[in-house]
Amino acid sequence: SEITVFAAASTGPALRQVAEAWEEETGNAATIAPAGSSVLARQIAQGAPADVFVSANVDWMDWLEERRLIVPGSRRVLMQNCLVLIAHGPAEIAPVSLTADYDVARHLAEGDRLAMALVDAVPAGIYGKQALTSLGQWEALASRVAQADNVRAALALVALGEAPVGIVYATDAAAEPRVHVLGTFPDSSHDPILYPGAVTAEAAAPAAAEDFLDYLSSDAGHAILESHGFGVPE
Amino acid sequence: MSLEVAIRHRLGDFALDVDFDAPAGVTVLFGRSGSGKTSVVNAIAGLLRPDAGRICLSGRTLFDEAQGIDVPVHRRRTGYVFQEHRLFPHLTVRENLLYSRRVTRQRGPGDLVETARLLGIEALLDRRPGALSGGEAQRVAIGRALLSEPDILLMDEPLAALDEARKAEILPYLERLRDRAGLPILYVSHNLAEVARLANHLVLMEAGRVMQAGPPGDLLSDPALVNILGLREAGAVIPARVTSHAEDGVTELAVSGGRLFLPRIEAAPGTALRVRILAQDVMIATEPPRGISALNVLPVEIASLRYGGGPGVTAQLRSGGDMLLARVTRRSAEALNLAEGTRCYAVLKSVAVAPTDIGGPG
Amino acid sequence: MSLEVAIRHRLGDFALDVDFDAPAGVTVLFGRSGSGKTSVVNAIAGLLRPDAGRICLSGRTLFDEAQGIDVPVHRRRTGYVFQEHRLFPHLTVRENLLYSRRVTRQRGPGDLVETARLLGIEALLDRRPGALSGGEAQRVAIGRALLSEPDILLMDEPLAALDEARKAEILPYLERLRDRAGLPILYVSHNLAEVARLANHLVLMEAGRVMQAGPPGDLLSDPALVNILGLREAGAVIPARVTSHAEDGVTELAVSGGRLFLPRIEAAPGTALRVRILAQDVMIATEPPRGISALNVLPVEIASLRYGGGPGVTAQLRSGGDMLLARVTRRSAEALNLAEGTRCYAVLKSVAVAPTDIGGPG
Amino acid sequence: MTGLGPEAWDAVRLSLQVSLVATMASLPLGILVAWALARKSFPGRQVLNAAVHLPLILPPVVTGYLLLVAFGRQGPLGAMLYETFGITLAFRWTGAALAAGIMAFPLMVRAIRLAFEAVDPRLESAAGTLGASKLQVFTTVTLPLVAPGVIAGSILAFAKAMGEFGATITFVSNIPGETQTIPSAIYAFLQVPGGENAALTLVAISVGIALAALALSEWVGARVATRIRGA
Amino acid sequence: MTGLGPEAWDAVRLSLQVSLVATMASLPLGILVAWALARKSFPGRQVLNAAVHLPLILPPVVTGYLLLVAFGRQGPLGAMLYETFGITLAFRWTGAALAAGIMAFPLMVRAIRLAFEAVDPRLESAAGTLGASKLQVFTTVTLPLVAPGVIAGSILAFAKAMGEFGATITFVSNIPGETQTIPSAIYAFLQVPGGENAALTLVAISVGIALAALALSEWVGARVATRIRGA
Ligand SMILES: Nc1ncnc2c1ncn2[C@@H]1O[C@H](COP(=O)(O)OP(=O)(O)OP(=O)(O)O)[C@@H](O)[C@H]1O
Ligand SMILES: Nc1ncnc2c1ncn2[C@@H]1O[C@H](COP(=O)(O)OP(=O)(O)OP(=O)(O)O)[C@@H](O)[C@H]1O
Ligand code: MOO
Ligand SMILES: [Mg+2]
Numbered sequence A: 001s002e003i004t005v006f007a008a009a010s011t012g013p014a015l016r017q018v019a020e021a022w023e024e025e026t027g028n029a030a031t032i033a034p035a036g037s038s039v040l041a042r043q044i045a046q047g048a049p050a051d052v053f054v055s056a057n058v059d060w061m062d063w064l065e066e067r068r069l070i071v072p073g074s075r076r077v078l079m080q081n082c083l084v085l086i087a088h089g090p091a092e093i094a095p096v097s098l099t100a101d102y103d104v105a106r107h108l109a110e111g112d113r114l115a116m117a118l119v120d121a122v123p124a125g126i127y128g129k130q131a132l133t134s135l136g137q138w139e140a141l142a143s144r145v146a147q148a149d150n151v152r153a154a155l156a157l158v159a160l161g162e163a164p165v166g167i168v169y170a171t172d173a174a175a176e177p178r179v180h181v182l183g184t185f186p187d188s189s190h191d192p193i194l195y196p197g198a199v200t201a202e203a204a205a206p207a208a209a210e211d212f213l214d215y216l217s218s219d220a221g222h223a224i225l226e227s228h229g230f231g232v233p234e
Numbered sequence B, C: 001m002s003l004e005v006a007i008r009h010r011l012g013d014f015a016l017d018v019d020f021d022a023p024a025g026v027t028v029l030f031g032r033s034g035s036g037k038t039s040v041v042n043a044i045a046g047l048l049r050p051d052a053g054r055i056c057l058s059g060r061t062l063f064d065e066a067q068g069i070d071v072p073v074h075r076r077r078t079g080y081v082f083q084e085h086r087l088f089p090h091l092t093v094r095e096n097l098l099y100s101r102r103v104t105r106q107r108g109p110g111d112l113v114e115t116a117r118l119l120g121i122e123a124l125l126d127r128r129p130g131a132l133s134g135g136e137a138q139r140v141a142i143g144r145a146l147l148s149e150p151d152i153l154l155m156d157e158p159l160a161a162l163d164e165a166r167k168a169e170i171l172p173y174l175e176r177l178r179d180r181a182g183l184p185i186l187y188v189s190h191n192l193a194e195v196a197r198l199a200n201h202l203v204l205m206e207a208g209r210v211m212q213a214g215p216p217g218d219l220l221s222d223p224a225l226v227n228i229l230g231l232r233e234a235g236a237v238i239p240a241r242v243t244s245h246a247e248d249g250v251t252e253l254a255v256s257g258g259r260l261f262l263p264r265i266e267a268a269p270g271t272a273l274r275v276r277i278l279a280q281d282v283m284i285a286t287e288p289p290r291g292i293s294a295l296n297v298l299p300v301e302i303a304s305l306r307y308g309g310g311p312g313v314t315a316q317l318r319s320g321g322d323m324l325l326a327r328v329t330r331r332s333a334e335a336l337n338l339a340e341g342t343r344c345y346a347v348l349k350s351v352a353v354a355p356t357d358i359g360g361p362g
Numbered sequence D, E: 001m002t003g004l005g006p007e008a009w010d011a012v013r014l015s016l017q018v019s020l021v022a023t024m025a026s027l028p029l030g031i032l033v034a035w036a037l038a039r040k041s042f043p044g045r046q047v048l049n050a051a052v053h054l055p056l057i058l059p060p061v062v063t064g065y066l067l068l069v070a071f072g073r074q075g076p077l078g079a080m081l082y083e084t085f086g087i088t089l090a091f092r093w094t095g096a097a098l099a100a101g102i103m104a105f106p107l108m109v110r111a112i113r114l115a116f117e118a119v120d121p122r123l124e125s126a127a128g129t130l131g132a133s134k135l136q137v138f139t140t141v142t143l144p145l146v147a148p149g150v151i152a153g154s155i156l157a158f159a160k161a162m163g164e165f166g167a168t169i170t171f172v173s174n175i176p177g178e179t180q181t182i183p184s185a186i187y188a189f190l191q192v193p194g195g196e197n198a199a200l201t202l203v204a205i206s207v208g209i210a211l212a213a214l215a216l217s218e219w220v221g222a223r224v225a226t227r228i229r230g231a
């Protein structure tokens, strides 16, 4: 049978590779439809033909769950991510763990900007704001942040050198040769970065959908996700 | 077939208030620039909605403000030749000519090829209006209106842009149209030669009003109107009948006051005609002239003498049942002792009654 | 001041190939619809770039294909009255009239108020062109060109849309322009009365070529051109001089063949004039006529008799040093025994030499 | 061949289909609305004018969101269409065409409207006197004379439809083979590391198609214009 | 008052400023390009035409990305502008205006171009014979006659600038008070559950502004048109 997976855009390629492996193994077919989590969640609420939803944050999955739009019990955490501080150019020193002592602002000359995703709207931005706040540096930096509409756009700002530093997911930083990681924000500095998945309430092929999620949680699935830089639940 | 127009309309400062009937045949609207001629024609065609009044064509009410009748433009069947040609730029000359047929899906008696030949536009049929000269465009516009098989032809100075030779070709065709099936024509013109030739009825307009209306014979020979019409153009239009054609090419006509000899006219003996005799082409002689090239001498009696401010005198001459007009100098009038009632002779050169001044009976 | 034009150009099937010089004064381009008149004028104004040739105005080369000279339109200083008025729709009549002044920032001698009064458009100054009648728009276009203080006036049938009364007002003004400061005028016309009155030089065009060019007196009295010009319009233009004004309003003129008596002409004794005498207004008498209202009788000798196909004969009459033309019927010619060399009398009604046919010396 | 997978080629095919259908299907309405705005005065004229311009004023995501709310299967219009005609727009290529058509509509209407305003009404009166009804005047005189504007409007609309992204992805999502147009595919590629090259290839294809359409329209437009000028 | 914070009001003010500047600043160039495309044939005409249409064809993010590459501080044009004139566009409201102007440019040019094509060249010749140089013909005859098209083009551009989002946020990001326009703010509200109401309030404000501009342009346009028709 065929399923459609509504996937947060940043998870798209990883999920597609998983889907190919899953198709090979089961003979089912999975179509990955990538878009912003908010867009996908609203579309599911409007009866979109999705069997599976993979969200980039917990809020939109909660929002669907409240509305009974996902199959109870099918929800699970599929993967995890880390938040990193990146800088333009090739690596000079090894990445460190960021603490309150690490002065992010020292990378910013007069007029320079810190690239982040939208700090009140997009998950990567929200996590980044939490992290900077817990490190006690948000106050100082708030007015110097350039907020991109998604985390990839923030990455692009740093890759192009328009912003000397930025805050993105580890997965993004790993694949972009024009940036290097200065340091990783401690998990404790922000809410856990979790990607929940669930079968939608109106799934046309709920069994296959469940099976796809299971495959994602299997070792084979984990291997693929890890190859894309995601962390996987214990 | 007749047209009744009685309308009022305001355009800015200009007030149009006209009331005239046009009998069958050609009615000429004559008046100075800005006197409202185009506005009247537009009202008849339905392009201008008068503030008040009525327009009837052959018993059909086209417009009646009081009754709320306003026949839409395309049902009025008026063939309108505009002052500016208004050809369709995206269509070829041929397509312009056949436009009416295309939209009404009617094929009337008019023939494209014949009309084009008459108007001298056969060679232009595949061009577009942008590639025509001024006169060519106007001829195409005339053809387009003719081929629309209208109930009335509205022509707003259609020949102004044409040369005499071309006019001389088109006028007889319009006359044939007028005579055949009695197609009424409302014709705006500045040119009294055209008026005299074509008009069965003349409407003189001034400043939005009808000054005078009636048969052109009466109006053109009205000494009171000489100043309005222009000195050069005053003259009489009198009925005549073809009696015979001589071998030397002279045609003999009978008029109420005698005989006229004209260069050959292509009309069978017995045909009724109208001839126009300009006041300035008539001389008065107190004895029958001899040894002179003028073929036409009519015995007349002086009906009235009207002295203007200048050196000229307008004499109204009774010739049989008709009136002729003559312009002579005061000096001549005195030298010849002219007075009302004087019996004398009207001398006119045969060729002064020119071909373009001969019209059918209407 | 003179204009030299020698150009060749192709427009589709139409080939223009003209070569003429226009001396100072008014040159009339005369020819049938489609003969290329507008194209020539466009070339002079710089709106049509000829394929080859030269155009010089008063020694200034406006165009020379060989030398690669092509003076831009706005530097040619040609005042162009177009066949269609081409008024600027977004400007008022006043702004249209003053347009040239606005762009050239020059204030010439022409006066807005005077020009507007002359053209009868004072009341329209604040309107826009969309609210004008056809003739009104054309008058504004004339005023606009006049007020541009050009080196030459190019007028493409400027008076076609105007009534006789209005024409009669505007023509003298054009004459004054022509005479004052010698503004050359190139004038396209279908109307031979205008031609005879205004032209110092006449260029006859046919099918893109110059058929004949020369002084209008010569061309109009050339019996060979009678057919081209139209029978009604043929006639002579002869020089005359005012000798005296009589109390009864008659002005006496001297011509080479004798004296002419005309309704009062406003010109001082001694003034040189030209008078036009249409062939059809001349009668031939073998003995001096008596008791007749015609004041003008000139002794003449028949220089040539030209028989056409029809019943008419064109006689060229030697009157002093000038030639007159007369149209008579074949029948009359035979009755009077006319032949080359016959001495006889030309009879013309004084009023037949009409005011609009009298021009300055040019 | 270009390193693009079959999904990307699907996106190219789909974008063409969506843009063509959006342009063609909205053209009659576009002409009608442009004509009404240019020539008629009627109650609600300003409201119509505002409505036509709305997709331009609103951020595309908002338009997409409003479309989703109205035409989704739960939405009032969507439910009605489905129950009455069995038509589903949401998450279908037809929905993508609707979104593209709506986003392109103001451009189309403006271009055509300007052309209507430039037609000399005296030519239309002349046609009336020759017996043409209002409708015939419209089809035989007005419409041919506005042809350059119609061409310009259509090509603008087509180009806009080819580039439309925000409203489309918000309304019909980004389902490969069904609603994933070129811009959506580009978006998907740009969301992932290393996707830039594939994205650029798609950009090039999209630009190529639109420019070919543009060149064609210029050519046709020039021919029509010469016809109208009448050489 | 409406539950909108000061940041949202900043966005309203900024959007107005950005859209107005974008429209006004691009108008002279828009008129020039429209004129050249309508009237001139020169080498590169088709290239210019294609370039003008590009922002319409490309997904906005791509346009934004290209702007970033070209006009960013590291970009060749951006560096040149900074070194020569001290102008920085990246992360500035001026950059937002540039993005909005470029996105709106094809709409502006098309509308004005159509108007140029409708001007009767015979009127321009007439002006030439009256002594007007090419430039004077342009300013005194052509330009007044294309005024309705210029108005239409400007209002389209303004409306588009008010709604532009993708290229703007990609090029200059979202910096409250500096580059956060109404569409950026709306987008941010829509990303979080429950943000719809605030988003809709902003939508309403944006629509209100654009419709006021639209009504104004209709009014001015109608006056200009009557003047030209000449009553
Ligand atoms: N673009 C064109 N293609 C082909 N022929 C053309 C084109 N433009 C004009 N002509 C032809 O050139 C000839 C000359 O035109 P022009 O306008 O100079 O004539 P005209 O003497 O002014 O005539 P009219 O008295 O009717 O205004 C006409 O026969 C016309 O048909
Ligand atoms: N929109 C308008 N506003 C004010 N006056 C107008 C308007 N349109 C026409 N007129 C005036 O109405 C009068 C009549 O115009 P109309 O066109 O009927 O004249 P006409 O007799 O055809 O003149 P012509 O012989 O010059 O063509 C003119 O004096 C004109 O100035
Ligand atoms: O994948 Mo997202 O929707 O950029 O957080
Ligand atoms: Mg008129």
Ligand SMILES: [Mg+2]
Binding pocket: B133, B134, B135, C037, C038, C039, C083, C156
């Ligand atoms: Mg001409």
